[in-house]
Structure formats: structure tokens, C-alpha cells
Amino acid sequence: MLDLKFIKEHKDEVKQNITNRFMTADVDAVLDLNERRIGLQQKADDARQQRNENAARMKGPLTPDERTPLIEEGKRLKDEIAALESELEEIKASLSQAHMRIPNMAHPDAPVGKEEKDNLEIERYGDIPQFSFTPKDHVELGQSLDLIDFDTGAKVSGTKFYYLKNQAVILEFALTRYALDLLGKHGFTPMITPDIAREEVVEGIGFNPRGEESNIYTLEGTGTCLVGTAEITLGGYHAQEILDPQKLPIKYAGVSHCFRREAGASGQYSKGLYRVHQFSKIEMFVYCLPEDSDNIHQELKGIEVEMFTGLGIPFRVVDTCTGDLGAPAYRKYDLEAWMPGRGENGGWGEITSTSNCTDYQARRLGVRYKTREGKTEFVHMLNGTAIAISRAVIALMENYQQADGSIAIPGALVPYCGFSLIGPKTN
């Protein structure tokens, strides 16, 4: 969320930013509610001051004649305060609701646009494979090689669930280990995080735990949700803390399951593993000083590039447009891998993304640090996907498929897999 003072002083920019993101949020209502909140707060504070002073007058022994009027005054003040407080609570609730709807400001260089097609391609790596045969998509490959079972997933758990089998299971662990080793070299602390988080934390990160459009599963009656990403649990890790600036940046690599409702999301681009209700992911998360966040964002992008060039998968990097940023991100880069089985003749599909959320999440979660001058300021928080297993598996299977229907394993993964080819089962 944005600082209320900032909103007040940069009203027009904030409004323009909302327009650029194609979101709806009422800046004037927020400012108006805030003014009313301040007025009421002042009234309540004054009344409390009177109450305290009145009570202080009754400290010593008093005659009933002195005492009675003071008690009457105290009772009157008590009622007044109660009325003011309940009014204040209402205003604060409306304010908070309206305030939360205002998205983060966007980086001045982020392309302005509404949809995915407005994302700006900025880098491209690797060559799109040319097959001497008609390539299969990963669903077909997964079935013929007995690696992925969607049918049983649907029977047991529902649509968009799946079983990984045989070498695909090893592949998941190999990719996980590959990612953790690379992140270790970059100074990340590995963590396996809870797959469940409290609603406040989920909201603090910027996800909406409730409502029709929510992508999050809530656990009825518990006040908790299944996490959609370890970004939630890693971002909540230091909630309400004041961090030592000497220890910044803090870099975590979180391994977790990710659960997403994906309500209404379907179509040919969602087939197979591309959009599922559950997958595993290795996530990067960084807490840093405000002045460092732009550089660290570039660093996270660089690590993602290293991750996928290492796997020999062709991909491009796009600078995500304002309409596609989501509320918390100030700037976001997506890596889109070439997926030969996508659409008619293959296509780009998002495999990772990295966002600089500046102080937007930190303000909601209360993650601060002390400056040299002794002031407490909000840290900046960034996240990036190291590897989302399901999508990485799509890219690997489809790009590394052979004429005979087998799948080669990229050299970097062979030591982790213990095999270099996934061929048809012989028995």
C-alpha cells in the first residue's frame, strides 16, 4: 500500500498510475476518509485527555461534595469517548478498505499497456528448435512415456490435478536441487516454508484471500489459506520486525507447494501442466535497502536467465506492461520459454517472473529498518521465480523431445537425475 501522505501530495500521479494499470480505486475517497479520520482522531484524543485529567483530580482523598461532580463528568466523558471511538472504527475500516485498493506506483520505464501483448521484449536467449518431425506437446509425451497422469488426477482430486510418475518425479527433485545449488552460489539461504499462511500475511503480500476473483484457497474457519507461492511465507517471515540494515540484503530461496484456484481459467493455453491447481516452486525473495532495489531486481532477472540458459531452453525476457503488473509490483520481468507444443506451431509461455514491489508489501507487513539517523523506514521487497517445476517440465519435455519419442536430459541436470534420456518403458 502507498503512504497516505504520498497519495495526498502526488494525487494526480497516483490517479494516472491507476489508469495506466487499468484498475479501479478511488483516490479522492481515500483522501476524504483520511481527513475525516484525522478529525475524529483529534476529537477522541482531546476527550481522552480530558478523561485523564479528570481522573487525576480524584487521586487524593476528597469530600463527597468535591467527588460527585467529578464522577459525573467522568461518566459523561466515558460515553463521549465510546461514541467517538465507534465512529472512528467505522471510518478506519472504510479507509483501510479503500486504501488497500490503490496499487503500487509503476517504474517510469515500465511500458504502459493493458494486456500481455503490450509487454516489451527486451532480451532473447537460445535458438528455437527446428524439428525434422512433428513435435508433440507435453501432454502427449507425458502420456506416451508414462510420466504424467492427468486422468487419474481428475478422478481422484478434480480437474487440473495430476500425478507425476517415474522419471518425472526424479526430474522434479533434480530441478529443485539444480535451482538450490545455483541460488546457494548467489548467497541465498535455502528454506522449506509452510504451505499454509494466515490471511493477514496473504493480504499483506497483496493477494486477495476472499471473493470470486480470488486465486487463493482459504481453509474454512481457520483464518488461514493454502499458499499460492512461497513469496507469501518468505515475505511474512520478517513481518512486524525492525531489521538491522547491516544484515541487508536478506536473500531467501524458498521451496514450497503452490495452490491456485484458477477459477474460470481454461482454454488451449491452459492445457496440461501449464495452469494447474498445485505445483512446486523454488522462489527467490529479497529484503533490501530502498536504494538497492533496482539493482537487485536486475540481479534476480540475471539469475533467472542463468537458470534457464543453463538448462538450454530457448526463452525471451519481457518488461511487463502496467496493466499486467498486478497491484504490488513496481516493475516486473517475465521469462517466457519457447514451448513447441503451444498453439499450432509453438509459442512463448511464461516460466518465471521477478517483481520489485518496493515498499508496498513492507508497509502492509510492517517490515522496517533503522537508518543511520535513527529513523525507521520501510525496506524494499523483491521476489522472483527460480524454477516453477511444472512449467519448467513443459519446456524441457517439449524442447528436448527426439524423433523416436524419447526426451533428452540437458547436461546440467544429468548429474542430478542419474539418467540422460527418458525413453519408452521397455517392459
Added chain:
RNA sequence: GGAGAGAUGACGGAGCGGUCGAACGUGCUUGAUUCGAAAUCAAGUGUACCCUCGCGGUACCGGGGGUUCGAAUCCCCCUCUCUCCGCCA
């Protein structure tokens, strides 16, 4: 899940219902001392909000509610932690 104990500032640890934003100790910061360090001495050392920006005001002693003119202190509910039992990977 059952029984019991507890939750106070960075930490430890006090706190007859008014003089408590909170004793005391430790830590930390600054100054004195020292060639320097230790030790010692002195001062300072939470967060947030508001304005009439003052050596101002308000709130916060796990969270919420209640009693009272007045609650860290009394009552109720919840959460969390610890110990024991049960269950379990």
C-alpha cells in the same frame, strides 16, 4: 485432544486499581578517564498517530471485550508458548 503454568521494553525481570511508558539489572549509544583497551563514572536509549510543532497531546505492558471517575494491575473470551498425558510421521 485432556490437565497445568505462563505471556511486561533489545534481553532478563519487578510492578497495593490512581504518583507506571513502566523499578532494577544486562545490552546498546554518547561523553569522561586511558597511549589504546578493560574496568569505572555520567547522560541517553521503544513504536505509532495528531496538531495550535511545544522541553505538546493520544494510544500501545500477547489480542479482544467488560467492571471503574480511573486498569499493566480486577473479571470474561481468544491466541500463542512451556510442562505432563494421549495420538501420531
